[in-house]
Amino acid sequence: MLTEQTIRKTLKFVLKKVDLPSLKSKEQGKVRDIYRVGQRRILITTDRISAFDRVLGYIPFKGQVLNELSAFWFDKTRDIVTNHALAFPDSNVTVAIEAQAYPVEMVVRGYLSGVTSTSIWKAYENGERIIYGIKFPDGMKKNQKLPHPIITPTTKAEHGQHDRKLTEKEILAKKIIKAKDWKQMKQAALALFERGSKICSRAGIILVDTKYEFADYKGKLMLIDEIHTPDSSRFWKKETYLKRLKEGQEPENFDKEFLRLWYAHKGYIGDGEPPKMTEDLIVKTARRYIAIFEMITGKKFIARKYPVLEEINKNMEKYFRLPYK
Ligand SMILES: Nc1ncnc2c1ncn2[C@@H]1O[C@H](COP(=O)(O)OP(=O)(O)OP(=O)(O)O)[C@@H](O)[C@H]1O
Ligand SMILES: [Mg+2]
Structure with a gap:
């Protein structure tokens, strides 16, 4: 598990958005930046975190965790149903089939x-x-x-x-x-x-x-x-x-519930301007995402080195130079 100190050092480099210089027509979801290239959908998972149907802030490593965890599950479930994933050219990127x-x-x-x-x-x-x-x-x-x-x-x-x-x-x-x-x-x-x-x-x-x-x-x-x-x-x-x-107690959770509770505690339940996430909350959330990855996959999370934008660009350029089958 990454130390709090390592996570703190990445705070100023979080991946807020990705603009690939060679591609046009970006779509933006709450969490992902998306490009369509022919029949392919390039899903770049950023570090944005959403709750109450809006983006609340940025959590270091969250994009990598989500992308790699999905890749793990796609692999574990492909015998049940085919999935959209074609390639993972970068820890934060899934190249998928654009489907209806x-x-x-x-x-x-x-x-x-x-x-x-x-x-x-x-x-x-x-x-x-x-x-x-x-x-x-x-x-x-x-x-x-x-x-x-x-x-x-x-x-x-x-x-x-x-x-x-x-x-x-x-x-x-x-x-x-x-x-x-x-x-x-x-x-x-x-x-x-x-x-x-x-x-x-x-x-x-x-x-x-x-x-x-x-x-x-x-x-x-x-x-x-x-x-x-x-x-x-x-x-x-x-x-x-x-x-x-x-005992009538709430279960111990590993999800975003604690984040919602933090906001509720500050009097925010989804209307108006949300309070700013504190550094402690951001670090705690990052550790939760990493912990769930490690528990589910049984593997150590290999954190990429921040800042990541340049490497994502390079990996994508490399990917697009490959012949498309
Ligand atoms: N293979 C695919 N073909 C078409 N659409 C896809 C495919 N995979 C994912 N999507 C769509 O891409 C988007 C992913 O972006 P993201 O997860 O950031 O969105 P979101 O925050 O969940 O919601 P919203 O789309 O409302 O902003 C989703 O709208 C999802 O439905
Ligand atoms: Mg989504």
């Missing part, structure tokens, strides 16, 4: 939990017993494991908007996704979640919930975006889960 994304985020949940308006716990707490079209019995406890993982799809929100809950019925009735494709997506999402839970479990982690994005590529289902990262998933510590559940 389905307009639905496939959220899979193994536990009755969550804090946001689309979470199942918020709905359950408010007395709803049919959530996302799925029936829930009375008497369930917060953070309890569900009898089996469920799919709670949401819309993929436009910039600045919030995701909206969907149901299978609505997706099919409005023909948002064709029935045949939807069936495949469900199967793939559940199989991915099962594989993810198993691998996490061996590492002492509970995969609580996660989000997948799929696309249609030449008539075949393809997994795109990122997979089982701390940005797209929530993780709990397995060891203390049951004890804490019994």
Whole structure:
């Protein structure tokens, strides 16, 4: 694990954005800078961190962690569904197949939990017993494991908007996704979640919930975006889960929940100008991202040397000189 001191030294070099001089037409997501080159999509994962649907600051090594962790998972799941990754020419870059994304985020949940308006716990707490079209019995406890993982799809929100809950019925009735494709997506999402839970479990982690994005590529289902990262998933510590559940305590988490709590503590819950992240919070967050990488992959995180912009440029130039198959 990187020392706090090493992380502190990189603070002034964090990767805020990447402008590749030889390429035009950049798109910007909250976390990734994206270029389209022919049939390829160049996804550069920066150190930007988002919560409350906005960018809050920069976390050293976060881009590398996310990119390398996704690469790990793509490899571990390619027998379940093909994925968009073609090459990883740089620790922060995935070259992917540009595909037609389905307009639905496939959220899979193994536990009755969550804090946001689309979470199942918020709905359950408010007395709803049919959530996302799925029936829930009375008497369930917060953070309890569900009898089996469920799919709670949401819309993929436009910039600045919030995701909206969907149901299978609505997706099919409005023909948002064709029935045949939807069936495949469900199967793939559940199989991915099962594989993810198993691998996490061996590492002492509970995969609580996660989000997948799929696309249609030449008539075949393809997994795109990122997979089982701390940005797209929530993780709990397995060891203390049951004890804490019994005692009515929140599980120990490895996700961004502590960040939201820090903001809530400062009186910020998503409206107006967010308070500035402190150096301590940034360092702590970096260590969390690195820790989750090391636990899941079972490998030591080999941190790249900051600043990284020049090296990214060089690696990309090298990649584009290769003949494209
Ligand atoms: N292979 C692919 N083909 C097409 N689109 C993709 C592919 N892989 C990822 N994407 C899209 O690229 C974007 C990745 O950028 P990023 O993760 O920064 O976005 P975000 O913060 O999640 O959300 P937003 O796109 O709303 O800003 C996402 O919109 C994702 O849906
Ligand atoms: Mg994203």
